[in-house]
Amino acid sequence: MDIFSAGRDFVRREARLVENRLFSAVFDGADSAGVVDALRGYQNADGGFGHGLEPDKRCPDSLGLDVETAFDILLASGARDETMVRRAADWLASVATAEGAVALAAPVIENYPRASHMSEWTYEPGLNPTAGLVGRLHELGVDHPWRSLAGSWCAAELDRGLPTEAHSFHEALIFLEHTDDVDLDRIREWLPKLSFYRADADDPSYGVTPLHLASTPDSPWRALFSEAQLDAHLDRLIADQQDDGGWAITWEPPGQAATLEYRGIVTVGALRTLKAYNRL
Numbered sequence: 001m002d003i004f005s006a007g008r009d010f011v012r013r014e015a016r017l018v019e020n021r022l023f024s025a026v027f028d029g030a031d032s033a034g035v036v037d038a039l040r041g042y043q044n045a046d047g048g049f050g051h052g053l054e055p056d057k058r059c060p061d062s063l064g065l066d067v068e069t070a071f072d073i074l075l076a077s078g079a080r081d082e083t084m085v086r087r088a089a090d091w092l093a094s095v096a097t098a099e100g101a102v103a104l105a106a107p108v109i110e111n112y113p114r115a116s117h118m119s120e121w122t123y124e125p126g127l128n129p130t131a132g133l134v135g136r137l138h139e140l141g142v143d144h145p146w147r148s149l150a151g152s153w154c155a156a157e158l159d160r161g162l163p164t165e166a167h168s169f170h171e172a173l174i175f176l177e178h179t180d181d182v183d184l185d186r187i188r189e190w191l192p193k194l195s196f197y198r199a200d201a202d203d204p205s206y207g208v209t210p211l212h213l214a215s216t217p218d219s220p221w222r223a224l225f226s227e228a229q230l231d232a233h234l235d236r237l238i239a240d241q242q243d244d245g246g247w248a249i250t251w252e253p254p255g256q257a258a259t260l261e262y263r264g265i266v267t268v269g270a271l272r273t274l275k276a277y278n279r280l
Helices: 003-014 017-027 033-040 064-077 082-095 107-111 127-140 145-159 166-176 184-193 227-239 256-276
Strands: none
Touching (some): 003 017, 017 033, 017 256, 064 082, 082 127, 127 145, 127 166, 227 256
């Protein structure tokens, strides 16, 4: 069976409704309104998203990480629902610091099953996820007072220096993409300093790869990498497809259901990347 068909069958067999709706919108031309409908079940009365939309914590309460996941799903599908997004931005404003920064999670997750890495560090407001959320609101075309406030805070933070952790760095790039402050040479020179950055396609460990930073050929960050680097990571992505058609993950979610949910997420993501780079 070919790469795409095996991945499609895995998604149909094991993934959540929201990933199936996303898959249908991206690959089958289905109406992206179905993606919005699936996301509604994860949006709380306060406007934020929860209920394990990001599966590493089984918490129903609204969290920054789940809002980010919702925005990513909307962007991937091409769906737009301004009311849904504005309600989420209102929630972000309600939990932000005076300067606009938000955190990935909150201590409420301790009342629910969660992955071991979902701990106290996720309660600290920072560029991860604030910068990424601001950038995603720009890409969604939704202006909001919180976007302006948080954007000013992110710019000031980045003026003091780039993050040294790859996930925060990725969030910073999403923000910088929508500013005039893009210095490719500075960013390229910074990459080797990052923790959790996986430059070597042969390295099996967990980390952020060039394909996370430049997930499509038209990404402004593609210029950071050589064609040989990208080709090696695309080859590795293809080789990492499992016998069941899905892609594996390199960390431990809180249970079997969460593991399958995350595998559904990364499988749709892998197929989207391979499609974008004409590898399907």
